[in-house]
Amino acid sequence: MKNKLEEIRKLRGLKQEELADAMGVSRQTISSLENGRYNPSVILAIRLARYFGMRVEDIFIYEEAEDE
Amino acid sequence: MNNKKIIIYIVEIVAGIIIELLALSGLVSDPSVMSSIGSAILAVGLVMLFREMRMERVPELKKRVETASRDERYAFISMKAKEAAFGIYTIIAGVLCLVCLALGYREEGIFAAMSISLLAILYAIMFHVMARKY
Numbered sequence: 271m272k273n274k275l276e277e278i279r280k281l282r283g284l285k286q287e288e289l290a291d292a293m294g295v296s297r298q299t300i301s302s303l304e305n306g307r308y309n310p311s312v313i314l315a316i317r318l319a320r321y322f323g324m325r326v327e328d329i330f331i332y333e334e335a336e337d338e
Numbered sequence: 339m340n341n342k343k344i345i346i347y348i349v350e351i352v353a354g355i356i357i358e359l360l361a362l363s364g365l366v367s368d369p370s371v372m373s374s375i376g377s378a379i380l381a382v383g384l385v386m387l388f389r390e391m392r393m394e395r396v397p398e399l400k401k402r403v404e405t406a407s408r409d410e411r412y413a414f415i416s417m418k419a420k421e422a423a424f425g426i427y428t429i430i431a432g433v434l435c436l437v438c439l440a441l442g443y444r445e446e447g448i449f450a451a452m453s454i455s456l457l458a459i460l461y462a463i464m465f466h467v468m469a470r471k472y
Contacts, residue, residue: 290405294405294408295409296402296405296406296409296411302411308414310410311410313410
């Protein structure tokens with residue numbers, strides 16, 4: 271799953287540490303999310319979306335091909 | 339400081355010392371095994387107590403440990419690591435079982451086979467328990 275997390279975070283002028291603190295996760299988790307190495311749980315995805323005042327699908331892009 | 343945790347660690351340390359003393363006194367049938375168990379419990383208690391005290395002195399470390407304990411990615415990694423360890427252990431025990439039986443070490447071979455069987459049984463039980471939960 272692709273995402274625009276890094277782009278959105280940088281637009282808001284946030285550091286990975288700051289976003290991690292706000293979400294109650296480690297900085298490495300934010301880094302892994304941004305690199306696409308780790309897909310968040312539904313809860314974390316919703317919390318991120320609410321934090322940025324966006325919809326989940328505005329941040330995370332699900333591609334049908336991932337299921338195949 | 340978390341007093342509940344501190345009490346548990348102190349109990350561990352005291353239990354470790356008592357077991358160690360029992361082993362040294364020669365009152366138990368297998369002092370070397372008792373001594374090993376006592377040392378292990380004592381060491382765990384001391385390390386955890388030291389860690390708890392250090393966390394109190396270094397708030398940054400405390401925050402990092404607390405974040406790590408509820409971080410979903412760490413939980414995911416831990417689950418994956420256990421899954422991999424389970425698979426690798428089964429393969430190693432299986433190979434060990436065959437090698438031992440082929441070389442005539444029957445008891446060791448049976449022990450390895452039984453450990454695989456125990457794992458498989460535990461897996462089946464836990465699968466049903468988890469299936470009810472989720």
